[in-house]
Amino acid sequence: MPITPEHVGRRYPVTKPYLVSQAKIDEFRMAVGDRTTGPQAPGTFAMVIGALAWDGLFADAELGLGLHRTMHADQRFAWSRQLRAGDEINAVLVVDKVRNRGNVDMITVTVELSTTDGEQVCTATSTLIHTREEA
Amino acid sequence: MARTPLTEGDGFGPVEVRVTRTDLVRYAGASGDFNPIHHSDRAARELGLDTPIAHGMWTMGRALSEVSAWLESTGRTPDDLAGYFVRFTRPVPVPDTAEGTAITIAGRVVTVVDDLAVVQLEVSLDDQTVLGNAKVEVRA
Numbered sequence: 001m002p003i004t005p006e007h008v009g010r011r012y013p014v015t016k017p018y019l020v021s022q023a024k025i026d027e028f029r030m031a032v033g034d035r036t037t038g039p040q041a042p043g044t045f046a047m048v049i050g051a052l053a054w055d056g057l058f059a060d061a062e063l064g065l066g067l068h069r070t071m072h073a074d075q076r077f078a079w080s081r082q083l084r085a086g087d088e089i090n091a092v093l094v095v096d097k098v099r100n101r102g103n104v105d106m107i108t109v110t111v112e113l114s115t116t117d118g119e120q121v122c123t124a125t126s127t128l129i130h131t132r133e134e135a
Numbered sequence: 136m137a138r139t140p141l142t143e144g145d146g147f148g149p150v151e152v153r154v155t156r157t158d159l160v161r162y163a164g165a166s167g168d169f170n171p172i173h174h175s176d177r178a179a180r181e182l183g184l185d186t187p188i189a190h191g192m193w194t195m196g197r198a199l200s201e202v203s204a205w206l207e208s209t210g211r212t213p214d215d216l217a218g219y220f221v222r223f224t225r226p227v228p229v230p231d232t233a234e235g236t237a238i239t240i241a242g243r244v245v246t247v248v249d250d251l252a253v254v255q256l257e258v259s260l261d262d263q264t265v266l267g268n269a270k271v272e273v274r275a
Contacts, residue, residue: 031164032200033152033197035203036213040214042213043196043216044192044195047192048165048166051166072191074220074221077219077220081214082214
């Protein structure tokens with residue numbers, strides 16, 4: 001069974017809380033060439049946690065998705081603020097949109113990041129182009 | 136530091152940034168994205184590519200670092216970032232050479248409406264856009 005528009009609205013259980021560490025922020029900063037001097041993580045650090053939420057999507061046997069057959073087509077972030085060391089973050093993934101064309105699926109997913117205290121921090125929306133395995 | 140108001144035409148660049156295979160390995164570790172297409176010649180060849188390509192999220196993040204450095208010079212912090220969108224239009228091949236691949240990054244404020252400035256990014260490889268419709272929204 002491939003992913004179809006019937007899966008729009010499917011929500012995955014909240015991921016295990018992710019504790020943001022200064023060491024991980026520093027490592028990520030170096031990897032993307034960030035030179036800011038404040039305590040905030042770089043904006044795209046949100047995807048480190050977002051990608052953990054993607055694992056639930058790709059582990060959903062009903063959808064038959066393969067990460068190695070997936071291309072990232074576009075990416076959007078909406079931030080209330082940036083992540084900082086000490087933030088404990090929950091991530092929830094929702095399937096927003098699915099279009100099937102031949103053996104190609106266009107899938108839009110949104111990951112909502114919020115603190116375990118309930119403060120909304122970031123919405124990360126991704127469009128993925130997935131090629132189904134030939135039957 | 137006082138915030139300098141942002142107006143149309145403000146911005147930075149183009150700046151040239153080089154990316155080597157080691158940079159991709161570093162990004163893989165930092166981000167947790169170990170798709171071998173970003174470090175393995177064999178995996179790239181199996182997908183019909185001549186060489187591994189940069190993570191789209193590396194390019195998106197690297198471009199944002201230039202935006203954030205420029206915004207800091209205007210008295211802003213990363214918390215003044217409100218939104219960011221890119222389309223991954225063209226891959227950035229990164230052959231295993233000492234010099235790697237050079238991309239250029241530039242940003243320019245195109246509109247300021249209701250205290251929100253929109254910074255249009257031009258991120259190119261050999262004068263061809265790699266991030267399409269790339270826009271950062273900044274609290275002006």
